[in-house]
Amino acid sequence: MKEFTIKVLPEQGNLTNAIEFIEKRLIECKTGSKDRAKAVLLAEEYLVELFKVTKENRSVIIRVKRFFGKTTVTLISESRNEVTAGTVNSILDLDCYESAPNAEAAIRSMIINANSDILRQSYRNGINKIVITAGISSQKNLMNVLFSMLLAVIVCSIMRFALSENICNAINDYVFMTIKTIFLNALKAVIAPLIFFSIAASVSSVTDLSELGKIGARVMGFYAMTTLAATIVAFTAYNIINPGTFNELSYMISETQQVGGQETVSILDTIIGIVPDNFIGAFVNSATLQLIFLGILVGGVVPLMGEKTEKITSFISAANDLFLRVASTITKCLPIAVFAFIGSMVMTMDFQLIMTLLSLFFCILLGMIVMLIFYLTVVFIMTGSNPFEFFKNAVPAWLNAFALSSSSAAMPFTMDTCDKKLNISPKLYSFSIPLGATINMDGFVVVLTISTLFLAKVFGVELSGGEIASLIVTIVLLSFGAPGIPGVSTICMSVLLMQFHVPMEALAIFIGIDAITDPLNTANNVFGDIVGTFCVGKRSGMMNGRH
Known part of the structure; x- marks a missing residue:
């Protein structure tokens, strides 16, 4: 010390x-x-x-x-x-x-x-x-998770071959399953208030785009456009690779969580179900879309409360900080949980699972590559600039974000790239880059969309048209209001698994894939921020310091 x-x-x-x-x-x-x-x-x-x-x-x-x-x-x-x-x-x-x-x-x-x-x-x-x-740093958190994964694979592989099947089952049932259940219960307990207060705090702080001016509206509009494009890219990549087969991993589900028959949910049912008939019920049932709706509603009304606005805003902000801190505390146990998740998977899995996970990884990789091509195409169409020259100037920030695995940690270098390499006005990038680190998470959207579709399929859950529409809306809104804490992808995925009744055993697979793809995810997010800033700057005449 x-x-x-x-x-x-x-x-x-x-x-x-x-x-x-x-x-x-x-x-x-x-x-x-x-x-x-x-x-x-x-x-x-x-x-x-x-x-x-x-x-x-x-x-x-x-x-x-x-x-x-x-x-x-x-x-x-x-x-x-x-x-x-x-x-x-x-x-x-x-x-x-x-x-x-x-x-x-x-x-x-x-x-x-x-x-x-x-x-x-x-x-x-x-x-x-x-x-x-x-x-x-977030890089250390990532390394801890990767080390825990590797250790679990090595230790549990040795145990699987060295110990009898009964002993392996006992270790899985009484040690790994206990840790998994405690961790998942802790996540479930904090998810509902975390979603509500995170969305409410975000909306209450910026409810009138006129406060931001035309430039702010253009930046936010661009980010919304690329987020929608990310969902389309994710669905396209998923249908091209088509990873996994239906019900392939149902053997991993515990007997108490077997997936039963589900009612078909139409798009109309999804739209109607967004509005809850009971405020508390949305929290009790962890109904994600209802919580997001309530968060937007409450956050939007706060500025209309007159002299009480400041006190209510302070309360919502404090509550948001509280649950962010609670969630952050829970996710500090992620390496232990990862060891239990991966250890249980190694103890019980068919090694064919490795090929299935590789197909998922390549599907996500395809989505990231297509998004990169999409960004460069947008640069050419909207600004007429040479996309290869732009990429050459922006790639140092992309590599920095890849290494740090954190948009916030990469922000100073990203701003420096906008200033010195791309000659964007400080007036623009001082707003657009921090905003993008908060709401523009295209890589996050690609990973969550593909992973949710994959996990639902391999665990035998059929998604109707209405549920797929609900999935798109939920992921887009989560990307706008996702808290900036380590392990946020795990928290958001647990939200989606509960919403679509996918067994929580699926979280073990996602944690492993997310740890590997997280650097690509972050680099994609940061590159999208730079593209949005450059395009708005070019079209608004905010280059080389000109206002």
Whole structure:
């Protein structure tokens, strides 16, 4: 364990010294350059605000600590009131960013909001406390999951050949199944409030596109168009490869979860079923479309509440943060759950399953390649630019996103590419890139669509026309409101499995595939953000800094 602490008086000259202290100590704690840069940026923003509210003759305590591989920066101050920094409202008006300094401020504020998942803030008994996590990246989470998968395959393969069938069944039934059930129950418990508050918070923060201006409307319209295209590409790729055969993996279903006969659901039934007849019932039944509808309805009404709007918005935002934190805590157990899921699969599966999973992987890969071709075609049609030259300029950001497996973590490099390689105005990319990291998830749509269709088929669940329409709507809306936390794909897939009555054993297969395809997924998302920004910039005359 390493721990470093200093106290600084809230004077302007001390800010530089405080930032230098934090940066040097983070280097000593061996944090990565990108994690360190994000932590220093957040710390600087909050120190500026803490200096304003700290009581006279009181110091700000700065502590950098590394414990069990986790590095944190803690800022503590005895203050007159609660500190605020990087609020959403401060970044909505694009017209205020006419100069480079203001554009830089917008970028900083956007990055702060995008990295809120590594930030904890509290104000109790006159004490402001900000904790910034600087040492755990999404890449590490991915590596932990991949390592857990590999370990499960090796250990359980040895056990399968070395131990008797009865012992293997006992380990699967009493160890792996127990862990799987606990993890899935925890996910189910948090899914309904997570969907509702995530959607409500998103809608209540931006309900009037006139606040964003014409440019904001164009960016959001482009992202909606590519999301719809992603669903079409996913269905096309699925029908071309046609992975798996019907009911192929039904042997993996426990006796208590056998799929029974299902009523055919028409498109009309799906539309009617979006509106619930009981507010609480939508939560009890985890009815995804009903929860999304209620979230949009409540979020849209919030701005109409007059003087109560601010309090209600704060409550919804706090509730959203709470359930995001709960979900994030649950997904920290993902490597353990993955070991149990994959271990159970290895213990019981027919090795023909490997070929089936390969066909699913190639289907998703085809979808990603087609989306890449689609993006370059859109660049040519909408801007007349050479798509190969564009790809050459944008590919460093694509590779960076692939390596980081996180749109938020890749955001600084993505913005730098827009600025230096593509010559896009800061006024545009300071808005469009953070927005895209939140709502433009075309790779996410491709993976979820293909995987849901595949899992439904191999576990013997027939989807009617109405259910397929419901699937499209649900995935598109989930892509707009998906929380930015590690393991979000697992959470969203569990939502879809429950909605379409696919046995939860299917989640084990998805977790394995998602861990492998996640870098491609993220790279696709980021590339779509860059394409949207470039096309809107070209058509709006917002290139080379021209406004």
